Amino acid sequence: MVVLSQTALDHYSSMKTCKPTNGLFTGIPVIDLKDPEAKTRIVEACQEFGFFKLVNHGVPFEFMTRLEYLAMNFFNLPQSEKDKAGPPDPFGYGNKRIGPNGDVGWIEYLLLNTNPQVNCNKTLSIFQENPQNFRSAVEDYILEVKRMTYEVLELMADGLGIEPRNVLSKLVSDEKSDSCFRLNYYPPCPELQALSGRNLIGFGEHTDPQIISVLRSNNTTGLQICLRDGTWVSVPPDQTSFFINIGDALQVMTNGRFRSVKHRVLADNMKSRISMIYFGGPPLSEKIAPFPSLLAEGEESLYEQFTWYEYKSSAYKSRLADYRLGLFEKKMQAILANI
Numbered sequence: 001m002v003v004l005s006q007t008a009l010d011h012y013s014s015m016k017t018c019k020p021t022n023g024l025f026t027g028i029p030v031i032d033l034k035d036p037e038a039k040t041r042i043v044e045a046c047q048e049f050g051f052f053k054l055v056n057h058g059v060p061f062e063f064m065t066r067l068e069y070l071a072m073n074f075f076n077l078p079q080s081e082k083d084k085a086g087p088p089d090p091f092g093y094g095n096k097r098i099g100p101n102g103d104v105g106w107i108e109y110l111l112l113n114t115n116p117q118v119n120c121n122k123t124l125s126i127f128q129e130n131p132q133n134f135r136s137a138v139e140d141y142i143l144e145v146k147r148m149t150y151e152v153l154e155l156m157a158d159g160l161g162i163e164p165r166n167v168l169s170k171l172v173s174d175e176k177s178d179s180c181f182r183l184n185y186y187p188p189c190p191e192l193q194a195l196s197g198r199n200l201i202g203f204g205e206h207t208d209p210q211i212i213s214v215l216r217s218n219n220t221t222g223l224q225i226c227l228r229d230g231t232w233v234s235v236p237p238d239q240t241s242f243f244i245n246i247g248d249a250l251q252v253m254t255n256g257r258f259r260s261v262k263h264r265v266l267a268d269n270m271k272s273r274i275s276m277i278y279f280g281g282p283p284l285s286e287k288i289a290p291f292p293s294l295l296a297e298g299e300e301s302l303y304e305q306f307t308w309y310e311y312k313s314s315a316y317k318s319r320l321a322d323y324r325l326g327l328f329e330k331k332m333q334a335i336l337a338n339i
C-alpha cells in the first residue's frame, strides 16, 4: 500500500487530476517551413485545429538545449533562491498559482516580458546571479524564435490573401508589441500515479489571448489540445520542433476563420516536462478587428471592436478556463439587424 506523507497530501489536495488519455494523437498537421505549399497548409491547419507542428524552421537546436539546460538549473535551485524572483506580478517566478484569480496547477514558471527593459528587478537579479548567463540564453533564443515567427505570420497573410504580407508580422515585431515569454517546469508526480493512476493537471484548459504562441518542449508528453468535436488529444512531444497555437486576437482578426485552440497540460508521473513559449501580442493601443479584405460581401464582424489593452485587461480578470472572447462577441440580434 502507498502511504503519502502529510507534505505530499498538502501538495496534492488543492490540485485537479485527470484520467490519462489513451495514446498519442497522430493527426497533428506538420508544416515544413521551406515547403512551397507551406502558406496553404498553414491556413488549412489554423482553420481546422488552430494548431500545428513546425519543422525545418531554421532555429538551431543548440539554442533550445542551452536554454533548456539553464532553465532546468534554475528550477533545481533551492526554493528560497527561486522565491527571490517571485511572486509574479504578472512577471517573475511563480509556483502552483497561475494568474491572479485563484487558478492552480502542478507547475513552476518564469514569466518574462520580451522587452528586457520591462522586466522587474527581482527577475533581472536571477539572471545576474546565474553564472552561466541565463539572460543571454533567453535573449538569443527569443531573437531566433521571433525571426521564425515573423516568417510564419507572413506565410499566414499570403495564404489568407491579405496585403501587405507583413500586416500580421508587423504587429508582433513593433517595438511597442506586448509580447511575453514563459518557461514552464512540470515536476513529475510518481506518488499520485501509484495512489490513483491519475495525472495532475499542470496547466488547466485555456486559450491564449495573444495573436500567436510558439512552444518548444523537451521530449516529455503532457500537452493536449481540444479538437472541434470537443475531444481532448495528446500531442506527441518533439524536442526538435515548434508547436504553433492560434490565439484569441487572431481568431478575431480572421473573423473566426482561424480557431484559438483550447489546450492544457497534464503533468507526467515519471518525467519532468519543461517548455518555453513565446506569446506574440500586438501593441496595447492596437485595434483588434477582422481584416476588411477577409470579410465577404455583407459579412459582419462577429465581435465588438476593442483594443488589445481592453482585451488584455479583461483577460487578466478572468479564470483560466473562462471563454474570454464571449464578452466581446456581438449579440446575434445586432448581426441580424444589419443584414
Ligand SMILES: C=C1C[C@]23C[C@@]1(O)CC[C@H]2[C@@]12CC[C@H](O)[C@@](C)(C(=O)O1)[C@H]2[C@@H]3C(=O)O
Binding pocket: 090, 098, 099, 100, 101, 103, 111, 180, 182, 206, 207, 208, 209, 210, 279, 315, 316, 317, 318, 319, 320
Ligand atoms: C488565469 C490567468 C493566467 C493568464 C492570465 C489569466 O487571468 C487568464 C489568461 C492566462 C494566460 C494564458 C496564456 C499565457 O500563459 C499567459 C501569460 C497569458 O497571457 O494569458 C497566461 C496568464 C498568466 O499566467 O498570467
Ligand SMILES: O=C(O)CCC(=O)C(=O)O
Binding pocket: 182, 184, 203, 208, 215, 217, 223, 263, 264, 265, 275, 277
Ligand atoms: O507548458 C506547456 O506546454 C503549455 C503551457 C501553456 O499553454 C501556456 O503557458 O499558456
Ligand SMILES: [Fe+2]
Binding pocket: 206, 207, 208, 213, 263
Ligand atoms: Fe497556453
